[in-house]
Amino acid sequence: MAQSDSAREGSRPVTGSLVPRKDSPGTDIFRNDDGDCIVRSDLGCYLQTELLENGCNIRIRRLHPVCLGGDHYVGCVGEPNIYIIKGSSYRVVQDLSTDKGARVFELHPKCRDGDHYGKIYGTFFIIFQNQGIICSVTDLRTAEHEIIFLLPPEHHNGLYYFGIGKFLTLIKMDEKWGAQFFLYLGLRFEKLESFYSIHPDVLNFFPGGLTLTKGVSISGWKCIKTLHNDSDSPITWSDKVILKVGYAKQKMSTIEHNWSLSAGMSLKAGELTKLITRFQFSFKAEYGGRSIHTEQEDWNEAEEEEESVQVTLEPKKNLYLWQYQLGIGQEPVLFCRDIQFTKENNPPDRIPLPLVP
Structure with missing residues (x-):
């Protein structure tokens, strides 16, 4: 060429990056008993893999038409439910490809308009990135047991936030090592437990992932x-x-x-x-x-x-x-x-x- x-x-040379969730509507990530799941509503499908870091047993499954267009997708290890948040309500299903067990509820006003949603051990967390706060609740309908934490400034630059077991996990770009995900114990970022790179076969499915692999x-x-x-x-x-x-x-x-x-x-x-x-x-x-x-x-x-x-x-x-x-x-x-x-x-x-x- x-x-x-x-x-x-x-213009200056471009190094590239994964596209953050805020600039890729309908994209989200969570881990449940089926493994790590990356949802891309714009493609009409989602990727499941054993682990982000090993890229084993990658399966691509279609999104049921009713499950398309969610603002956020939340899952959790140890429970079958997947939560699809759209506007002021959310849908609970057990399978994104079949819409199995669907129920719909209204979000409590305090639980609306978050930038990121996740769940760890029975507790939902909602990150309001611009406000620099994390809201923790046990029920999205009632905002029961609401606790507000400050989002530490050094963790404001996450591209995606989600839960893995008892860990709050965020994906961000490292200038030297590319896309990494970091596991912190609890919602207060008390301790960095571990961090990993994302397998190239998984990166390719992320918005912007081709930048890092190709x-x-x-x-x-x-x-x-x-x-x-x-x-x-x-x-x-x-x-x-x-x-x-x-x-x-x-x-x-x-x-x-x-x-x-x-x-x-x-x-x-x-x-x-x-x-x-x-x-x-x-x-x-x-x-x-x-x-x-x-x-x-x-x-x-x-x-x-x-x-x-x-x-x-x-x-x-x-x-x-x-x-x-x-x-x-x-x-x-x-x-x-x-x-x-x-x-x-x-x-x-x-x-x-x-x-x-």
């Missing part, structure tokens, strides 16, 4: 043909140009090799990776994305296509034909239909895809 938009704009997104124009007119007269050049158009499926499909998709999933092999890749391009640059929409592009397997071109070249001049491409890491993975000529050997200035507001 020739020159990326970020390079041309003179590299940041790149986009830009690549020169695919140069035309020369060395004569003293204008000439008309008419020919067919061969373009590769579409999605480099094989380069990305390895993400799914260690995933087992449940029978209830309607997506075929490779389709889930396609969705994850497409969303990656829409994320902000700070999360390794490009802040662009690509839904209208050709996401079928990349193939070569002929494009008829006719142009007039002035005497002693050149023309440069460019194609817009997107990649993850240094590998192009999406070849767009957009082509453009320039008279100088500099890529076009415009970005041909719609920007995310």
Whole structure:
């Protein structure tokens, strides 16, 4: 790929990050008796694995339509219930793929509008990140046994907070070691018990995870043909140009090799990776994305296509034909239909895809 938009704009290099829960609605994480679970409502499914750190027995299961669109998802070791919080109410189910045992309750006003929700040993905790407080209750309907703790300033930068047994757990980015999760005893962060890195096969499912396993997104124009007119007269050049158009499926499909998709999933092999890749391009640059929409592009397997071109070249001049491409890491993975000529050997200035507001 020739020159990326970020390079041309003179922006600083992007290191990338997981997308925090606040910027990825419908994404959440919890641990229950089935293992660690990462919910991605935007993909319509969730990932279950034995442990975040080992990535064993990864299964991808669909979300029941009623369980889609939750603001928060909470589970706990030792009980079958999963809590889906949406607006001012919450739904209790025993299986996110079947909606088994569904019940609906109203949230107590004190339990609404939290930034993060979790549960450890029968106690719910609600983190109001901007206020720097943790609210502990035993019942979300009544706010019974409410206790307020201060969220220590050094723990304000968590991307996700959830419960593992008796530990309050947070995921955050480490400048040297990438995505890590830390287990603290109790809700007061009294003691750091242990910390772990997240397995790459699990990271790939997180919003922004491809940034950490494959590299940041790149986009830009690549020169695919140069035309020369060395004569003293204008000439008309008419020919067919061969373009590769579409999605480099094989380069990305390895993400799914260690995933087992449940029978209830309607997506075929490779389709889930396609969705994850497409969303990656829409994320902000700070999360390794490009802040662009690509839904209208050709996401079928990349193939070569002929494009008829006719142009007039002035005497002693050149023309440069460019194609817009997107990649993850240094590998192009999406070849767009957009082509453009320039008279100088500099890529076009415009970005041909719609920007995310």
